[in-house]
Amino acid sequence: MKNITGHDIIIYLREINIKGLSEEAKNRLIRNLTEYRKLNSTVNFSINNDRIVYDTEVLIPVRKRPGRINLLLVFGNPSVHSTEEGMFFSYEKTGKSDRWREHRAWKALKECGLLELKESKKFDIHRPNPGNIKAINDFKRHCLLNAEYKSPFNVFMLPYFSFSTPASGKYNGVAGIKKLFGAEVFSYMEESEFQRFKNIILKHKIKYVVSFQKSAFDGICRRMKRGKTVLSENSLKRIPFKLIVGHIDIGSGRIHEILLYQAPSTRLLLGKKNKETLLSIANSITRGVPL
Numbered sequence: 001m002k003n004i005t006g007h008d009i010i011i012y013l014r015e016i017n018i019k020g021l022s023e024e025a026k027n028r029l030i031r032n033l034t035e036y037r038k039l040n041s042t043v044n045f046s047i048n049n050d051r052i053v054y055d056t057e058v059l060i061p062v063r064k065r066p067g068r069i070n071l072l073l074v075f076g077n078p079s080v081h082s083t084e085e086g087m088f089f090s091y092e093k094t095g096k097s098d099r100w101r102e103h104r105a106w107k108a109l110k111e112c113g114l115l116e117l118k119e120s121k122k123f124d125i126h127r128p129n130p131g132n133i134k135a136i137n138d139f140k141r142h143c144l145l146n147a148e149y150k151s152p153f154n155v156f157m158l159p160y161f162s163f164s165t166p167a168s169g170k171y172n173g174v175a176g177i178k179k180l181f182g183a184e185v186f187s188y189m190e191e192s193e194f195q196r197f198k199n200i201i202l203k204h205k206i207k208y209v210v211s212f213q214k215s216a217f218d219g220i221c222r223r224m225k226r227g228k229t230v231l232s233e234n235s236l237k238r239i240p241f242k243l244i245v246g247h248i249d250i251g252s253g254r255i256h257e258i259l260l261y262q263a264p265s266t267r268l269l270l271g272k273k274n275k276e277t278l279l280s281i282a283n284s285i286t287r288g289v290p291l
Contacts, residue, residue, distance in 0.1 A: 009060060009062070009145065010057050010058065010059055010086055010087065010088070010141055010144075010145070011055055011056070011057055011083060011086050012055070012056055012057070012058055013053060013054070013055065013056075014053070014054055014055075014056045014162045014163075015051045015052065015053045015054075016051065016052045016185070016188070016189060016192065017050060017051055018050050018051065018052060018185065019050035019051075021184065021185065022184075025182060025184050025185070028182060029180075029181060029182060029185060030047065032179075032180050032181070032182075033045070033047065033052070033180065036171055036180055039166075039169065039170065039171070040080055040165075040166055040171075042080065042084060043080050043083075043164065044083070044084075045163075054162075054163060054164070055083045055164065056078060056083065056159065056162035056163070056164065057078045057082065057083055057086075057087075057088060057157075057159060057164075058157070058158055058159075058200075059088060059144055059145070059155070059156055059157035059158070060156060060200070060204070061144070061145055061146070061147050061154055061155070061156065062145045062146060063145070063146045063147050064147055064154040065147045065154060068147070068151065068152060068153050068154045069152060069153050069154070069207075069208060069285060069286070070153070070154045070156065070204055070205060070206045070207070070208070071114075071153035071154065071155055071156065071206070071208050071209075071210065071285065072156040072157075072158060072200065072201065072206045072208070072209045072210070073114075073155060073156065073157050073158070073210050073212065074158050074159075074160050074197070074209060074210065074211040074212065074213070074216050074217075074220070075157070075158070075159045075160065075212050075213055075216070075266065076159065076160065076161060076173060076174045076212070076213035076215065076216060076265075077159045077160070077161040077162065077163060077164060077165060077173065077174055077177060078159045078162070078163075078164040078165075079164060079165070079166065079167050080164045080165060080166050080167075081166075081167075082164070083164045085133060085134070085137050086137060086141065087137035087140055087141050088105075088144075088157055089103035089105045089106060089266075090103070090128075090133065090137055091103060091128040091133060092104065092167070093167075100128045100129055100130075100133075101127075101128070102125070102126045102127070102128055103266075104266065104267075104269055104270050105266045105269060106126075107270065108266075108269035108270055108274075108275060108278060111275060111279075112275055112278040112279040112281075112282050113151075113152070113279060113282045113283075113286075114151060114153065114155070114210075114278070114282050115149055115150075115151045115153070115155050116149055116150040116151065117140060117143050117144075117149050118143060118148060118149060118150070120136075120139050122135070123135055123136065123139075125139060125140065144157075152282075152286050153285075156200065156204065156206065158196075158197060158200060160193055160197060160211070160213065160215075160216035160219060160220070161174050161177055161189070161190075161193055161215070161216065162189075162193060162196070163177050163180075163181075163189075165177060165180075174213065174215045174216075177189075190219055191223075193219070194219060194220065194223045197220065198248055201248065201256065201258065202248065202250065202256055205256075206258075207256075207257060207258060207259060208258075208259050208261075208285045209258055209259070209260045209261065210261045210263050210281055211260065211261065211262055211263065212263045212264070212265055212266050212269075213265060214262070214265075217242075217260065217262045220260060221244055221246070221260065224246040224247065224248055224258060224260075225246055225247050225248070225249065225255075226244070226245070226246050241261055241262060241263065241277050241280055241281050241284075242261070242262035243259065243260070243261050243262075243284070244259075244260045244262075245257070245258070245259055245260075246258050246260060259285075261281045261284070261285075263277065263278050263281055264277055264278065
């Protein structure tokens with residue numbers, strides 16, 4: 001991935017090589033992407049020399065706080081407006097198209113003890129609108145990159161599927177990527193996305209991963225090797241979340257262990273039961289899994 005100047009280091013360029021595709025699959029993909037551009041005129045991607053090049057987002061902290069646990073939060077895929085704004089969960093719209101609000105993910109992360117952003121003295125970071133959104137996102141980006149927030153964790157963020165889609169419509173979400181690219185390309189993309197995930201995990205020695213999207217959770221599970229569980233069957237029944245203990249081969253007989261948690265989707269995070277689940281996950285990581 002290559003960083004895009006002007007967005008610090010959250011927005012990156014990503015590319016997918018489609019040279020090996022059949023002509024039929026390639027033509028179908030180009031037709032779909034042409035339609036997609038008409039529906040989403042502001043999305044930044046290009047097709048040239050058998051490559052699809054596009055913007056994506058990844059949060060790798062520039063600074064980490066000693067004593068904090070490195071934690072990777074994995075989401076489905078970026079929203080178009082978030083990659084445009086250069087910030088995760090830039091905002092979300094209410095029922096009225098001209099009304100904005102802070103994305104529910106920030107409130108849930110705060111209430112469940114994962115991440116509480118500090119307040120700005122210049123503006124209310126919880127009330128985004130077209131006039132202040134750049135300032136709010138610049139502020140949040142700085143806090144996230146420099147670990148200037150209240151948390152027991154150094155927080156990393158990764159959309160497992162890197163292509164951005166709109167929040168609604170024909171091509172929204174991970175299902176929209178599958179529809180857009182087709183099964184052949186999507187399968188190749190999944191392998192590439194896991195390698196990106198693996199590189200981040202190994203480079204930053206991350207043991208704890210929380211996935212908020214089922215396809216991402218399943219994709220990681222399929223590609224990492226299962227480790228010996230540290231939990232009894234009775235313990236697993238008492239835990240209100242799904243936890244997989246696995247590992248990635250480093251080479252020379254060495255492995256890197258991962259504890260992979262499945263959290264509720266970001267769309268449903270503010271429900272009472274789902275917040276309790278996320279809080280249980282946070283407590284499991286900081287205090288140890290209840291045996």
